[in-house]
Amino acid sequence: MTLNSGNSSSTADRTVIFDEVRKVLVEQCGTPDDIVVNLTEQDLMDELGLDSITLAYVFTYFEQKHDLTFENDDIDPLRYQTVSELIDVLAGRISEAAAEAR
Amino acid sequence: MSHATAEDDRPYVFDPATALGWKNIGLDGLGCFLRSVEAVLLHQGYGAADVARGLAAPLDLVRRGEWYGPMSEFPACTARWYLSDIGEGRSQWPRVAELVTSGTPVVLMPDGHHWPGDDHEGKEHYHHHMVLAHRLDAEGLHLLDTDAPADGGHRRILPVDDALRSSCTRYAVLERIDPPGGRRPGEPATALVRPSLVPLAEDIAELRAFHGEVWSGARLPLLLAKGMDVWVLGDVQPQLFLLGHALAESDDPRVAEVSRASLAAAARAQKVGLLLLGLHRFRSEGVYAMAHEEIAVLADACEELLAAMCRYAGVERLRVTGDGLRLVQRLRGEAQWCFGEGRPLPDLSFD
Structure with a gap:
């Protein structure tokens, strides 16, 4: 899979995906509102404490909503330095699934 | 006179580089118990592929019998x-x-x-x-x-x-640890696939009934959620993972297909396990629905494995039904084993 810093999806798509990540973190994972509200794409993953369990919920949300499959490697938090890289992977997979469906 | 052997000088290690499929965390493929068993076998001179062939057994995902501790009988020990x-x-x-x-x-x-x-x-x-x-x-x-x-x-x-x-x-x-290198690639297919067909068909039926009729996805008692986690990460994931790796080096394309399907199902099981760990931690209502849905996805992955096994064996898929109660008994038993504190747990209900 290619990591492409958002080039495969529009800015609007990234905004929607980012909002959905926020939603999962708050509603499913109990991440405090103040952390999520202030979350930016430049934030470092290891400072947010997003481990593999939390990411399993984030990825499962997108799998179930968009009918696609992530690799378990995607759930490895060490794979991402920033939130932006996480959004890249989510956006890339969603774009790929949409392209396959067409 | 010294009786020192090569094993005496070799340290016991958890080394992801030499362990079987340990990519990111120790729970990749095997749990804490089987990682310990693996370390002993590696110390004895096993390689990762030997470990897979030495520990893989016919599938018994919803284990039969009354032993609720870890799987303890393996071909190699x-x-x-x-x-x-x-x-x-x-x-x-x-x-x-x-x-x-x-x-x-x-x-x-x-x-x-x-x-x-x-x-x-x-x-x-x-x-x-x-x-x-x-x-x-x-x-x-x-x-x-x-x-x-x-x-x-x-x-x-x-x-x-x-x-x-x-x-x-x-x-x-x-x-009774076997010496390393005693099992050739491809050799386990005969021993593993056919004996797995009926138990796997029955266990998929249990899983589907559990998902559709027993557990609605509602909030679970904490100890039952923990028991499910023990089952998924202690029984389901490692059995599928070991089977997949044990068959991985076969030249027979039908065996290779079984291997791929088993590893894919193991990956789904690992994900369900992570979600179940989240039930202990997050405790929001939404996480239960999410984990519940993934039980069906795991059953689908097991179904694909069964289809590949049937193609290898040249048989029709066995049609069986389940009511989920054998799985419930297994989950309660494993919860009792781990969290019982020496006395019967209160009645743990999925309602």
């Missing part, structure tokens, strides 16, 4: 368990110390109430983690622990004190 009552762990310490001092590693399943750093230390007498004790010296008991920091080689040394002695309620020793 047997784990013999020694159990004491809650509060009696101290009585087992002299034997644990003797074994480890004499060079026999011990898989320790400590009483979390006494175990340093356990989430339940000083509280419940839960048995929910296993480590490999492999050396005893003036520093203390040397352990390999999947929960210990990776940058320290997953090693811990615990001082020998009352807490450690009291924690030794359960331990296992590996017996």
